[in-house]
Amino acid sequence: MESNVQATSDDVALVHRLFCELWPNFGNDELLVVAEDILASEDFAVFLCYIDGDCAGFIYMSLRTDYVQGCSTSPTGYIEGIYIRESFRRHGIAGKLLRVGEEWVRSKGCTEVGSDVDHDNYISQSFHTRSGFRQTGHLITFLKRLE
Numbered sequence: 682m683e684s685n686v687q688a689t690s691d692d693v694a695l696v697h698r699l700f701c702e703l704w705p706n707f708g709n710d711e712l713l714v715v716a717e718d719i720l721a722s723e724d725f726a727v728f729l730c731y732i733d734g735d736c737a738g739f740i741y742m743s744l745r746t747d748y749v750q751g752c753s754t755s756p757t758g759y760i761e762g763i764y765i766r767e768s769f770r771r772h773g774i775a776g777k778l779l780r781v782g783e784e785w786v787r788s789k790g791c792t793e794v795g796s797d798v799d800h801d802n803y804i805s806q807s808f809h810t811r812s813g814f815r816q817t818g819h820l821i822t823f824l825k826r827l828e
């Protein structure tokens with residue numbers, strides 16, 4: 682049995698654990714604060730997919746009012762993260778979660794959804810292309826430390 686539910690503040694420990702799995706290079710404490718903040722906000726939503734009582738993954742959506750490359754409306758729905766645990770991959774769960782996320786941003790008045798992926802994350806790039814996204818740019822970032 683599969684179900685998709687919006688996470689609440691009661692789910693903060695689970696959301697935090699999933700964030701740590703997706704973003705292991707971020708600090709554990711930092712991701713806990715992020716999870717708490719987004720679950721308390723109207724501008725963010727996390728949807729969890731459960732299969733037979735096990736959490737298979739999530740999609741983390743936001744409403745962005747800043748410029749989103751390639752988009753012409755504001756607010757713009759945005760996929761901040763999508764993650765399916767390895768044992769649940771290749772079963773269409775990410776696509777189902779995407780549709781739930783799209784329904785949420787549509788209910789908030791959005792007509793576009795943006796996203797980004799790392800330049801070397803070919804699996805995510807393929808997922809986005811298969812899901813109807815088109816690439817709108819190729820961003821390379823720089824940093825200079827001031828001493």
